[in-house]
Amino acid sequence: MQTPVSGFSKLSKEEKIDWIVSQYFNHNSEAKNTLTAYWNQDEKRQALHDDFIENTISNYYLPLGVAPNFNINGTLFTIPMAIEESSVVAAAAKAAKYWGARGGFKTEILGEEKIGQIHFIYSGNGEKLFPFIEEIKPKLLEDVSTLTANMIKRGGGITGISLRDKTAELEGYYQLHLQFHTVDSMGANFINSCLEAIAKRLQFYIGEDSRFSPEEKAVEIVMSILSNYVPNCLAKAWVRCPIDALEEEEGMSKHEFAEKFVRAVTIAQLEPYRAVTHNKGIMNGVDAVVIATGNDFRAVEAGVHAFAARDGHYASLSKATIEGDDFCFELTLPLAIGTVGGLTKLHPLVKWSMELLGNPSAKELMQIMVVAGLAQNFAAVRSLVTSGIQKGHMKMHLLNILNQLNANANQKEKAIEYFKTTAVSFSAVEQFLQNN
Numbered sequence: 001m002q003t004p005v006s007g008f009s010k011l012s013k014e015e016k017i018d019w020i021v022s023q024y025f026n027h028n029s030e031a032k033n034t035l036t037a038y039w040n041q042d043e044k045r046q047a048l049h050d051d052f053i054e055n056t057i058s059n060y061y062l063p064l065g066v067a068p069n070f071n072i073n074g075t076l077f078t079i080p081m082a083i084e085e086s087s088v089v090a091a092a093a094k095a096a097k098y099w100g101a102r103g104g105f106k107t108e109i110l111g112e113e114k115i116g117q118i119h120f121i122y123s124g125n126g127e128k129l130f131p132f133i134e135e136i137k138p139k140l141l142e143d144v145s146t147l148t149a150n151m152i153k154r155g156g157g158i159t160g161i162s163l164r165d166k167t168a169e170l171e172g173y174y175q176l177h178l179q180f181h182t183v184d185s186m187g188a189n190f191i192n193s194c195l196e197a198i199a200k201r202l203q204f205y206i207g208e209d210s211r212f213s214p215e216e217k218a219v220e221i222v223m224s225i226l227s228n229y230v231p232n233c234l235a236k237a238w239v240r241c242p243i244d245a246l247e248e249e250e251g252m253s254k255h256e257f258a259e260k261f262v263r264a265v266t267i268a269q270l271e272p273y274r275a276v277t278h279n280k281g282i283m284n285g286v287d288a289v290v291i292a293t294g295n296d297f298r299a300v301e302a303g304v305h306a307f308a309a310r311d312g313h314y315a316s317l318s319k320a321t322i323e324g325d326d327f328c329f330e331l332t333l334p335l336a337i338g339t340v341g342g343l344t345k346l347h348p349l350v351k352w353s354m355e356l357l358g359n360p361s362a363k364e365l366m367q368i369m370v371v372a373g374l375a376q377n378f379a380a381v382r383s384l385v386t387s388g389i390q391k392g393h394m395k396m397h398l399l400n401i402l403n404q405l406n407a408n409a410n411q412k413e414k415a416i417e418y419f420k421t422t423a424v425s426f427s428a429v430e431q432f433l434q435n436n
């Protein structure tokens, strides 16, 4: 059994690695070499990455790919995507080309509202609390003016405060529910700082007011925190074209394809088992852009899936319809992301990705992300209702299998040619390498 370590975070990087290697890798120097092989040779750059988190011991690489030819509202974008799944970037690029030839993607922003809540317990007369909050609202806003001044200058700030009575769900439970506009920042730090300051002032104002009894004055602030559920921070993307303008698919007419596609999306609206996978496919595209642009993919994931269940059952985030002679496909996503603050200026590849996208505003980046999700979803459902997903997926996975089997450059070249017309599987590739 390993011995517990104390003061681990105070050890140097080398000391941390040596401790891990002695405890978990039987002193095997290979384990250390694996970590050091991924250190950046540029010490300054490595130090930057070391400082992102505590106890950094190495760098964890993900490929950064790009999907070109995204026509979004008439502007062409090459979208950066950080992801390990082999077929995702290829699928995005294919969908971009497909819709580029059919009018491109259209987008709009349906809202930018962020939410934060102060959860507190008040054991008293609720009727008294509502007018009191209305009364102190201007004071609460004034009290955090040093925190909000810059945001207000940039066009944002706190846009609403309301009291919510949750005592039917939990005894004494009330919320101050706040709305924020954080312009180009995701705003987590801004929102949480405002909430914590306002919570203290709320306690103070109740505490010093003679209209409240000693019992009522004993307000307990349980917590003050932003919500990652942002159903009013929405970006929508859609594509539309005459069914006759769709591409010819093998073994079915264009109308059959359109109808089968719509049916597949309808199934994802009705059936949660399918909806989760359908939405996972959407998030393949979204997360890759969220990560490449240094945004918080956990926040986006949490918010998106809550949104998918907003009607009380988990459903598809996208919608496909046939309207007259047109095939229509759309996606609306809640996306609390930012283009300033966080890692955006710190991580060199994030900065690069932002530059590639023309240094977008948060609103513009939300639109690019929702397009990446729609494109990914189109590519996945198109494959599913035609050739099946494995054909394209295994083609892209072929290189991983070849690398795993230590194929040389010549074998790789031959294998890629051979498997253009043969189904890819681990054993088929193994067999091929034995004979080539």
Ligand code: MEV
Binding pocket: 085, 277, 278, 279, 280, 281, 282, 284, 380, 381, 384, 389
């Ligand atoms: C795989 O990463 C994503 C898909 O399963 C999505 C889908 O089924 O729609 C292909």
